[in-house]
Amino acid sequence: MDKDKILEASKKHPIVDGHTFKYGTAGFRMKADLLEGVTFRVGLLSSLRSRKRNSQAIGVMITASHNPAVDNGVKIVDPMGEMLEQDWEALATGLVNAPTHEALVELYFKYVKDLKIDLRAQARVIYGRDTRPSGHKLVTALADALEATGTEYVDYKLLTTPILHYLVRATNTEGMPFAYGEVSEAGYYKKLADAFVRAMKGKKVNGSLTVDCANGVGGPKLHEFLNYLPKEQLGLDIKIVNDDVLRPEVLNLDCGADFVKTRQRAPPAPKPQHGTKSCSFDGDADRLIYYWNEPDHRQFFMLDGDRIASLAASFIGDLVEKAGLKQDMRIGVVQTAYANGMSTTYITQVLKLQVICTPTGVKHLHHVAQGFDIGVYFEANGHGTVLFSPDAINAFKNTEPQSPAQKEALDTLAALADLINQTVGDALSDMLMVEVILAHKNWTLGDWHETYKDRPNRLVRVEVADKDLFETTDAERRLSRPLGAQEDIDNEVKKYKDARAFARASGTENACRVYAEAATHSETNELAERVVRIIERYGSGL
Ligand code: G16
Numbered sequence: 422m423d424k425d426k427i428l429e430a431s432k433k434h435p436i437v438d439g440h441t442f443k444y445g446t447a448g449f450r451m452k453a454d455l456l457e458g459v460t461f462r463v464g465l466l467s468s469l470r471s472r473k474r475n476s477q478a479i480g481v482m483i484t485a486s487h488n489p490a491v492d493n494g495v496k497i498v499d500p501m502g503e504m505l506e507q508d509w510e511a512l513a514t515g516l517v518n519a520p521t522h523e524a525l526v527e528l529y530f531k532y533v534k535d536l537k538i539d540l541r542a543q544a545r546v547i548y549g550r551d552t553r554p555s556g557h558k559l560v561t562a563l564a565d566a567l568e569a570t571g572t573e574y575v576d577y578k579l580l581t582t583p584i585l586h587y588l589v590r591a592t593n594t595e596g597m598p599f600a601y602g603e604v605s606e607a608g609y610y611k612k613l614a615d616a617f618v619r620a621m622k623g624k625k626v627n628g629s630l631t632v633d634c635a636n637g638v639g640g641p642k643l644h645e646f647l648n649y650l651p652k653e654q655l656g657l658d659i660k661i662v663n664d665d666v667l668r669p670e671v672l673n674l675d676c677g678a679d680f681v682k683t684r685q686r687a688p689p690a691p692k693p694q695h696g697t698k699s700c701s702f703d704g705d706a707d708r709l710i711y712y713w714n715e716p717d718h719r720q721f722f723m724l725d726g727d728r729i730a731s732l733a734a735s736f737i738g739d740l741v742e743k744a745g746l747k748q749d750m751r752i753g754v755v756q757t758a759y760a761n762g763m764s765t766t767y768i769t770q771v772l773k774l775q776v777i778c779t780p781t782g783v784k785h786l787h788h789v790a791q792g793f794d795i796g797v798y799f800e801a802n803g804h805g806t807v808l809f810s811p812d813a814i815n816a817f818k819n820t821e822p823q824s825p826a827q828k829e830a831l832d833t834l835a836a837l838a839d840l841i842n843q844t845v846g847d848a849l850s851d852m853l854m855v856e857v858i859l860a861h862k863n864w865t866l867g868d869w870h871e872t873y874k875d876r877p878n879r880l881v882r883v884e885v886a887d888k889d890l891f892e893t894t895d896a897e898r899r900l901s902r903p904l905g906a907q908e909d910i911d912n913e914v915k916k917y918k919d920a921r922a923f924a925r926a927s928g929t930e931n932a933c934r935v936y937a938e939a940a941t942h943s944e945t946n947e948l949a950e951r952v953v954r955i956i957e958r959y960g961s962g963l
Contacts, residue, residue: 433562436519444510444511447486450493457559461562463497466516467567472539472543473538478500480585480588481496481497482582486582486703487635487678488930490669493556499589501844502589502601548563580606583844613840614650620836625655626655629658630658631700635703663677681712696714699712702852711724727764744816749812749816757786764873767872783798786798795807808843817831817835833861888932890959898923900923920944
């Protein structure tokens with residue numbers, strides 16, 4: 422391979438000086454004007470990753486998901502559609518921070534030597550982007566890196582993040598016994614539509630559903646998906662709102678899953694219809710939050726990732742029992758520190774399932790969920806999925822049913838395993854899963870909400886001069902640095918009943934996040950404010 426080619430291409434996409442970049446919770450994410458050189462270098466790394474992984478296709482997604490429109494991001498997807506392996510995150514960080522073009526090329530070839538990468542092997546990369554206008558420029562930088570390294574590539578243009586993950590897995594399993602699906606966007610829609618019809622056999626969706634698409638890529642993709650569904654037959658009546666992708670500045674603005682979760686209210690526009698079942702996607706359609714405004718009391722009810730996890734775990738747990746597979750299946754739920762304490766209590770004490778807590782970032786949850794036969798993982802922010810092991814899927818398909826009820830349970834489980842995206846959290850697939858479960862249970866959102874009562878909670882974003890001063894331990898539930906900060910938080914928490922609070926640096930924004938819960942709303946707000954002040958104080962170095 423020609424070193425000069427990489428050097429020349431790199432000069433077209435210089436890195437912005439004076440910044441240290443880190444592959445974080447969701448790849449590199451920051452103001453879009455800092456990202457051109459970063460994306461070029463991510464292209465170099467993804468090409469190496471493909472060669473290292475026997476020429477399997479590697480995915481690159483250009484998105485900043487829930488962040489404001491001025492941000493963008495770039496992340497790498499591994500061959501089975503999972504997030505990039507952790508050791509390689511460090512390699513990506515190294516490459517992106519190489520101080521000069523020459524140092525970059527030198528490091529690139531050092532990786533080749535150290536990792537014993539055969540540069541004669543074919544490299545394959547597939548990529549997509551969300552609706553942010555900055556995506557065009559970043560895609561050009563990415564393609565230049567792929568050209569310079571002789572990498573074969575496919576530009577899928579506008580995609581949701583989960584569709585890109587689907588395509589990576591579908592590409593790498595094509596023609597194999599465990600092929601994931603047709604290698605096209607249409608293949609993804611067909612797979613979901615077919616699985617939804619199978620999972621809904623004999624059932625009807627209860628009530629219309631308003632879907633807020635955060636003015637992101639989920640809007641056009643949901644419109645497209647609906648063309649594949651026999652809606653009338655299934656009772657699915659979807660109204661899509663906030664699907665304006667022509668005005669980039671409205672992306673995630675006062676709408677979307679992150680807005681609903683953090684503000685604990687419905688998007689102000691379009692004016693919320695009382696009593697209407699609603700849900701929100703985020704900017705790249707990998708998060709989902711359900712909610713409705715109660716007609717009489719004008720109260721807002723939210724069904725977040727914790728609720729989706731408990732709904733899925735209870736329904737799938739019941740089906741497994743009806744299917745006669747209870748003894749053979751380990752079902753577990755994976756959450757983060759943001760999970761409402763009452764959801765954890767409900768899952769462990771009522772559903773009697775094991776719960777494991779990991780640091781924030783679906784990559785951590787996904788990894789732990791793979792240890793179960795059925796691993797349900799959701800972050801409270803609505804990002805998650807349910808993973809089925811190959812043995813579980815085999816059992817759904819090959820167990821000989823002894824009764825019609827057992828057959829129905831096995832068929833529904835097999836349909837769910839196709840409906841639920843096995844690569845990553847997926848708002849569209851999760852929404853269909855929720856609708857299937859509500860239809861089977863004949864539940865309204867009110868019935869779902871009744872299952873347990875959330876402890877009042879508050880999530881606050883805190884601007885600090887240097888978020889990296891804050892380091893955590895114990896699955897991000899405690900601060901190990903700055904020294905003294907955790908002790909101060911503990912002293913505040915002690916003053917409240919049934920209280921819990923923690924602070925951590927965000928991996929996707931230049932800020933810290935504070936979470937608090939307590940017995941009442943006013944105590945929760947008071948505790949959150951006190952912890953915010955502690956973080957502001959330590960964050961300013963005082
Ligand atoms: C990303 C990650 C999520 C994480 C979220 C917020 O989501 O994929 O796992 O929960 O960021 O992370 P943080 O609190 O560290 O900023 P998304 O939807 O923005 O890609």
